[in-house]
Amino acid sequence: MKDLFSKRSAFAINPIREEDTAAEEMRKSGIDVIKLNTGDPAVYMPTPDYITDAYIDALKHKKTSYSRAEGVPELLDAVAKRYKRLYNVDFGQNSVITTQGLSEAISMIDSALINDGEFAFLFRPYYPAYMTNLRLAGGDAVFGRYYESDNWNTKVEDVKQTLKAAKGKKIKYMMITNPNNPTGTVLTRNVLKELVDIANEHDLLLISDEIYDEIVFNGASFTSLCQIAKGMPHMVLNGISKNFDATGFRVGFMIIPEEDEVSKALRQKFSDYARIRLSSNTPAEYACVEALNNVEQHGIEIKKMVGEIQDRINHASKLLDENPFLNYAKPNGAFYIFPKIDLDRLDFKDDREFVRALLNEEHVQLTRGSGFGEPSHIRIVSLPPKEILGEAVKRVNRFCQKHAK
Ligand SMILES: Cc1ncc(COP(=O)(O)O)c(C=O)c1O
Incomplete structure (x- = not known):
């Protein structure tokens, strides 16, 4: 053929x-x-017993049908509660969409936002799936840098210069990874704030992949994008794979916390995307409810x-x-x-x-x-x-x- x-x-x-x-x-x-x-x-x-037990329990109770496309309400609620607990941000269930691992969220984002010849602002080094999905959608990257000499932090002035030099290119979103894979860097609150300002100034959708947000050590302190991007459309991506040690469950979360028109349109669009594939993994979703709600364990x-x-x-x-x-x-x-x-x-x-x-x-x-x-x-x-x-x-x-x- x-x-x-x-x-x-x-x-x-x-x-x-x-x-x-x-x-x-x-x-x-x-x-x-x-x-x-x-x-x-x-x-x-x-994977901790309390989570695998909850999975077994979901299977025993035959929770094996398709779930709602966006995820079971109990899980959406548990995600919202986690963000209130950890970051003191308020959003409701409808701000959360469950995906088949954060990986699916990345491919949905590129498919939904990128036309042929359009761009995303990524930082090098990047998590490879960002680039792969971007290219599969017909797009390409404008690159910012994380500098090795600066413990893999970014330089805000450089980001500004790069955006200036890319004038004329249609950049749809800026993706940050915090904490970072592959460098292990945790972005400081100040740098995050400046990136929020830059994104605002350039009318860019800021997306933060925070799948390692509880795996922070050596005295570093983590700030979630949703704590400082209040009032502007943004997205936070997370999942069960790393913090909850359950990679094979394939459950991720896409969070669009704000209530402005852009955020509402994003939620509707990603709901449409979620419906294409009917549902994510239902028994795993139920296990994740327990994973997130059993705060003590x-x-x-x-x-x-x-x-x-x-x-x-x-x-x-x-x-x-x-x-x-x-x-x-x-x-x-x-x-x-x-x-x-x-x-x-x-x-x-x-x-x-x-x-x-x-x-x-x-x-x-x-x-x-x-x-x-x-x-x-x-x-x-x-x-x-x-x-x-x-x-x-x-x-x-x-x-x-x-x-x-
Ligand atoms: C930064 C980052 N984002 C996303 C993923 C994919 O996560 P998931 O297992 O939820 O698809 C990984 C996995 O290594 C990752 O490191």
């Missing part, structure tokens, strides 16, 4: 899973591959989880400090380390070659920085227990020594 696939389908690539087939083959042949490519806490820290679980993550990141960092070929800025959120590779001193052309050779020679699977729009870097998922993570970093260190020029 000639020309079967659309031209856009060429963009359907996820760099995070790029080496999955090769790693799988290795595993099948009995090789012990350490997979540090997907940010999946549930692999190493099982969640408090215990998240404290334990963040403590473990911090401990594991610190352990990996110490070992990485022994490696003269990799330099990194310390993360204070999420669960990634994003080192720069000193390619001048190693016999690799680029980060892709580095990652492939590492998998082949040392059986450690990482993700190349270029997949996040940041070449010459690697992303290390720092979730496994210290023995496994430590072993992986030791292999990386040995590998670098072996390939020194």
